[in-house]
Amino acid sequence: MKDTLRPGLASEAKITVDDTRVTAILGPDMKVYATPFMIRDIERTCRDLILAHVDPGEDSVGAKVEVEHLAPALPGSEVTVSVKLVEMNGRRLRFAASVRDAIDEIGRGHHERFVVEVAKARARQEKKRAQLQGVR
Numbered sequence: 001m002k003d004t005l006r007p008g009l010a011s012e013a014k015i016t017v018d019d020t021r022v023t024a025i026l027g028p029d030m031k032v033y034a035t036p037f038m039i040r041d042i043e044r045t046c047r048d049l050i051l052a053h054v055d056p057g058e059d060s061v062g063a064k065v066e067v068e069h070l071a072p073a074l075p076g077s078e079v080t081v082s083v084k085l086v087e088m089n090g091r092r093l094r095f096a097a098s099v100r101d102a103i104d105e106i107g108r109g110h111h112e113r114f115v116v117e118v119a120k121a122r123a124r125q126e127k128k129r130a131q132l133q134g135v136r
Contacts, residue, residue: 001091001115005053010084013045017073033073038107039065042097045081046111050093060093060113061121067109073101083111091115 015021021041023034043062050060073079079101087094091114099107 001058002053002055005050005085005088005093005115007085007088009049009053010082011045011049012083013041013048013081015041015079015081017075017077017079019075022075031075033077033079033106035067035069035107038069038073038079038099039067039111041079041081042067042083042095042099042107042109042111043113045083046093046095046097046113049083049085050113050115054115057118058115059118059121060115062111063092063114064112065109066111067097067107069107071101071104071106073099073104073106077101079106086110 017033021033021037022031024031026032043065047060054060079099082098082100083095085093086096093113093115095111095113097107097109097111098105
């Protein structure tokens with residue numbers, strides 16, 4: 001990790017709530033921004049911020065999500081995902097997040113990620129894949 005990765009860094013992403021991000025659980029006339037996709041957008045915004053501050057061969061993985069979904073965002077609306085790095089403990093990074101449309105705060109919470117060495121993560125997955133082959 002570079003020394004530029006430190007608490008206080010912040011980033012935003014503007015996202016249009018399109019058909020790939022909605023749920024119609026209350027009926028086809030009541031589509032709204034689905035919670036899992038809001039969480040995905042928070043995770044991606046955090047990861048994008050981190051990628052500008054890690055060394056080659058490093059990336060990050062999500063580890064924890066605490067999000068409240070406060071209000072609906074309607075299809076076609078634009079939301080702003082705002083994230084701020086609030087705490088670091090070694091490779092563990094904790095972000096505060098907020099998602100807003102033009103009227104409401106849609107969601108807020110915290111997200112934790114770990115900076116990882118991609119080669120080590122790949123080796124760990126390959127080891128587990130081999131172990132699973134023995135289970136089948």
